[in-house]
Amino acid sequence: MARSDDSSVLGQFIPLHYHHNMLSDGVRMRGFKTAIDYAVPLGGKVLELGGGTGVLSFFAMQKAGKVWCVERNPELVSKARQILSLNDCGKKIKVIKADAFEYLPPEPVDVVICEMIHVAMLREKQIPIINSFKERYLARFGNPLPQFVPEAFIQAVQPVEHDFTFDGFYAPIPILQNPNLIHEKTRELGTPMVYQLHTYRDPIPYQCEWSGDIEIEKEGSLNALRFVTKNILAVVTETKKTIDWHSHYLILPLPKAHPVSLGDSIRIGFSYKAGASISDLEETLTTEVRPSSSESRLPATGAA
Ligand SMILES: C[S@@+](CC[C@H](N)C(=O)[O-])C[C@H]1O[C@@H](n2cnc3c(N)ncnc32)[C@H](O)[C@@H]1O
Missing domain, CATH: 3.40.50.150 (Vaccinia Virus protein VP39)
Structure with a gap:
């Protein structure tokens, strides 16, 4: 296997x-x-x-x-x-x-x-390949490094409620979404939180990791996280604009759904290697809903 x-x-x-x-x-x-x-x-x-x-x-x-x-x-x-x-x-x-x-x-x-880009920099080897290229290129030719296309990337994570039913069949599985379409099965429960911003010319860590809180802005059933990767293909200095392309979004189901209200927050943690599998990300993912009005804390990870 x-x-x-x-x-x-x-x-x-x-x-x-x-x-x-x-x-x-x-x-x-x-x-x-x-x-x-x-x-x-x-x-x-x-x-x-x-x-x-x-x-x-x-x-x-x-x-x-x-x-x-x-x-x-x-x-x-x-x-x-x-x-x-x-x-x-x-x-x-x-x-x-x-x-x-x-x-x-x-x-x-x-x-x-x-x-060689996949959302969340998973699966494909963009980061390891660019890092390897820069090291070998500098050793052979020295500075300056070439211009890279894409030039940079920004990654974010967002709490969402997603309907995982397919013609009545319930299947909470990872889903890739076209970023240019409206997705009626997904409700945004909070603003996307940026966890990485790197230019390819500069050193890029092999580990993609984050730990922090995102505020819940809408009542709902928090049952998934959406991962967003925005690729800055070029920075047009003359107009101070960027040419962008979003990879497909990744909707990652959580092991358990949590009822959440305005003012609650979710504490999220993850750490995976660039190029690793979606399940590698899932294995390190921890989530904890922190209600606004109570001292109690509801751990979400690992519960069936
Ligand atoms: C996402 S596709 C992009 C193809 C093309 N550049 C385009 O934009 O349509 C990535 C390509 O990288 C190739 N690839 C993956 N790993 C590679 C490696 N280590 N060395 C050379 N090519 C590789 C794959 O076979 C695939 O054709």
């Missing part, structure tokens, strides 16, 4: 048919296209880590002089070569079959594009 930390079960080998979802996500595509167009200098050198179908390298090639597109999955490597050859400028992109944990370009680059 596969172990939960096997790379094969942790988003490292996304099958080809799933790439259709990524290519069809207009918000993601437009965000990356605009950010890449902004970040890549005319005639510049670009490295993409985790190229998939090669679409982001294709965007980069519209302005760059050289693009190296690194992909580990052999099926995707040959598909990317084939697809890129069907697109203008695509043939100029060098598709390399390699592990992004090991590959370095033959010369310094201006921009590194890497989209």
